[in-house]
Amino acid sequence: MTTAILDYRAGNLESVRLALARVGGNPVVTDDAKTIAGADRLVFPGVGSAAHCMRNIRERGFDRVLADAMRTGKPVLAICIGLQLLFDRSDEDDGVDALGLLPGRARKFAPPPDDPLCKIPHMGWNRVEYVAPHPLLPEGGAGDYYFVHSYYASPAWHSPRTVHEPADGREAGAVHGATEYAGVAFASMVGKGSFFAAQCHPEKSAGDGLALLERFCAWDGSPC
Amino acid sequence: MLMKRLxxxxxxxxxxxxxxxxxxxxxxxxxxxxxAARYYREGADELVFYDITASAEKRPIDIDMVRRVAREIFIPYTVGGGIGSVEDMRGAxxxxxxxxxxxxxxxxxxxxLADGAREFGRQCVILGLDVKRREGAAPFPSGCEVVVRGGRTPTGLDAVEWAKRAVDLGAGEICVNSIDADGVREGYDLEITRKVSEAVPVPVIASGGAGTTAHIRDAFTLGRADAALxxxxxxxxxxxxxxxxxxLRGMGVPART
Structure with a gap:
């Protein structure tokens, strides 16, 4: 039972590896196709700019790896910019085409009119309200997680609880976690099939984060 | 709501x-x-590891100990002291x-700062801003001068001007550390903390001088800090x-349970 952490030179993966090792996930940081194909689950991490990340993802063929995982139902945990890049587009770097596995796009936070000194990036611990059940989350309630990001995913479907088909016929996902910052309630946790994505960093989120990783390592990829 | 970090x-x-x-x-x-393991268990939001003699002894940071601490804590972890290049940053x-x-x-x-931000992302790059009060001295409009080498060497830089420039270059967070207040336990230098925080768009950490919970609250309210060390x-x-x-929560400050 191994967990492959996709290595595309997007920031530091040691923290993710250490946390997965702690919860018994048997992690390996790799860009090797055979190792990835043989892994039981994938972690799609990421730090850095959207354009830089997408270039490295395509160079290594990870766009196909992720599309295949979605088709075959292999469990995938996307973290931080990994979540944003699952969507169609990101507004970062003057607009970047992303993976298109979820309908929607990543937009930038802006200080709200009533709080012009509001810091961007959103950095620190914030509350995730568990707005829809998922096997990786406790039932109901909320958890505290560490965030660092300036862009957030804006799914093309609307209400967190309603999953409806976007116009182009692709299956939408579901928002499982919602968090507030800079006057926006954004999708901090998203799921679709065997994919679960977190804008926060579970590997840096103490007890709540380790619990999520532990559930991921025991998950068979079925959405409920 | 974003919580204040300890x-x-x-x-x-x-x-x-x-x-x-x-x-x-x-x-x-x-x-x-x-x-480190104890403070992690006891609810620290973040940990800083500072090799305080590495620079003076002209040696690299104790990387083996950085690694051993990393295995124990699953919260954000900052390392400093003895970092001499982008390659040293990568090693840490x-x-x-x-x-x-x-x-x-x-x-x-x-x-x-720019090289580190480009290579690893701005969120990896913290400017450690060690400052000393220079009351009434003309070249320091913020009232504080930047000092280095544990406060022993003045730089001639104004604290706020340097903070703004560092953020323009690539710093993603600033730790304002008052040498005058360090270890004295009479409270943070709220004035310089606030000036820096209002001058830059990135999070600011207040450092130096905490002796009571009220001091920490003041860093968040009067000092406008995002985190307190x-x-x-x-x-x-x-x-x-x-x-x-x-x-802190009893005082109305949002803090993680």
Whole structure:
């Protein structure tokens, strides 16, 4: 039972590896196709700019790896910019085409009119309200997680609880976690099939984060 | 709502956590790995590992100890001291750190802030802003001068001007550390903390001077800090972060349970 952490030179993966090792996930940081194909689950991490990340993802063929995982139902945990890049587009770097596995796009936070000194990036611990059940989350309630990001995913479907088909016929996902910052309630946790994505960093989120990783390592990829 | 962060700082000297006052008169507190694990369990939101003698001794940071601490804690982890290049930054991150704090190096070679941000992302690059009060001195409109080498060497830079420039270059967070207040436990320098926080769009950490929970609250309210760094309170008084944050919540400050 191994967990492959996709290595595309997007920031530091040691923290993710250490946390997965702690919860018994048997992690390996790799860009090797055979190792990835043989892994039981994938972690799609990421730090850095959207354009830089997408270039490295395509160079290594990870766009196909992720599309295949979605088709075959292999469990995938996307973290931080990994979540944003699952969507169609990101507004970062003057607009970047992303993976298109979820309908929607990543937009930038802006200080709200009533709080012009509001810091961007959103950095620190914030509350995730568990707005829809998922096997990786406790039932109901909320958890505290560490965030660092300036862009957030804006799914093309609307209400967190309603999953409806976007116009182009692709299956939408579901928002499982919602968090507030800079006057926006954004999708901090998203799921679709065997994919679960977190804008926060579970590997840096103490007890709540380790619990999520532990559930991921025991998950068979079925959405409920 | 974004919560205010409580960060514990481990100053390391000769393989031990140490604590002094105004960067002198240090006493040993204990083993870094054991203390890191304890502070993690006791609810610290973040941890800083500072190899305080590496720069003066012209040696690299104790990377083996950075690694051993990283295995124990699953919260953001900043490393500083003895970072001399982008390659040193990479070494610290590969050893399990999430952010690197740059002080002397950034003053000597500001381009490293840009190089580090491009290579690892701005969120990895913290400017350690050590400041000393220079009341009434004309070249320092903020009232504070930037100092390096543990406060021993003045730089001629104004604290706020340098903070703004560092953010333009690539710093993603700024730790404002008052040398005058360090270890004295009479409260943070709220004035310079607030000036820096209002001048830059990135998060600011107040550092130096915490003795009571009220001091920490003041750093967040009057000082407009996003995070507060403590050392003496946990090292010498044995207070837990969880207890401090419970008090903070009682004072109306949003803090993680």
């Amino acid at each position: 960060i514990v700082c481990l100053d390391i000297r000769d393989g031990k956590v140490t604590k002094g006052a105004r960067f002198a008169g240090n006493v040993d507190i204990g083993d870094p790995v054991e203390l 991150l590969l050893a399990g750190a999430d952010k690197v704090s740059l002080n002397s190096l950034a003053v000597r070679n500001p381009g490293v 403590i050392a003496s309170m946990t090292h010498l008084d044995g207070v837990s972060c969880r207890d401090i944050k419970r008090e």
